[in-house]
Amino acid sequence: GHPHQYTPIYHQYLAPVAADVKRVLEIGICVTRALPNGRTGASLFMWEEFFPNAEIFGIDIDPASMVNEGRIKSAVANQGDSATMCAALASFGWGMFDVIVDDGTHDPAYQAAAAIIMLPYLAPGGHYFIEDIYVDPASIERNIRTAVPDKSLSFAVYEGGKPLPEGYGRREWGGPPAGECLMLIRVN
Numbered sequence: 001g002h003p004h005q006y007t008p009i010y011h012q013y014l015a016p017v018a019a020d021v022k023r024v025l026e027i028g029i030c031v032t033r034a035l036p037n038g039r040t041g042a043s044l045f046m047w048e049e050f051f052p053n054a055e056i057f058g059i060d061i062d063p064a065s066m067v068n069e070g071r072i073k074s075a076v077a078n079q080g081d082s083a084t085m086c087a088a089l090a091s092f093g094w095g096m097f098d099v100i101v102d103d104g105t106h107d108p109a110y111q112a113a114a115a116i117i118m119l120p121y122l123a124p125g126g127h128y129f130i131e132d133i134y135v136d137p138a139s140i141e142r143n144i145r146t147a148v149p150d151k152s153l154s155f156a157v158y159e160g161g162k163p164l165p166e167g168y169g170r171r172e173w174g175g176p177p178a179g180e181c182l183m184l185i186r187v188n
Helices: 007-017 042-050 082-091 108-121 137-147
Strands: 023-027 055-060 072-076 097-102 122-133 153-159 181-187
Touching (some): 007 122, 023 042, 042 055, 042 072, 082 108, 108 137, 108 181, 122 137, 137 153
Antiparallel strands (some): 122 181, 153 181
């Protein structure tokens, strides 16, 4: 969980259903870099261990990030492009996902676009997480609600394991300085 503090939030929501989860998708695989225990697709391996009965899928724009071993399959796609995302889903055999994690570009426009593309593939009772939101999360929520008006969606936002304070954002994305946050979307 370093430097983020998202792990307790994931544990809170996902530990009670870990044995029941069948399909997990992570957007943004991440090639090896200078991190302690750095490994290409490290979080995919974490999900494979955490969800003992699940197929784990990864999507990334970088072909060097692909991991295809054990219960893990990955595909190249651009999270903001419906055509490449659908091609990746086709290579995974379509189907619904119990957990979707967006740890991709962190650009708010792409975060909203990916959610709009992927929410139809979130299983009932599923969890859709968006990591590292740098703007007022309400703006991402508004974009998603506008594009997916027929869904009954609930949103929760956390900063480092705590509910998000008001006035959130980073200057380079148009807000005051602050840390990163995690959004959880559920279909009711």
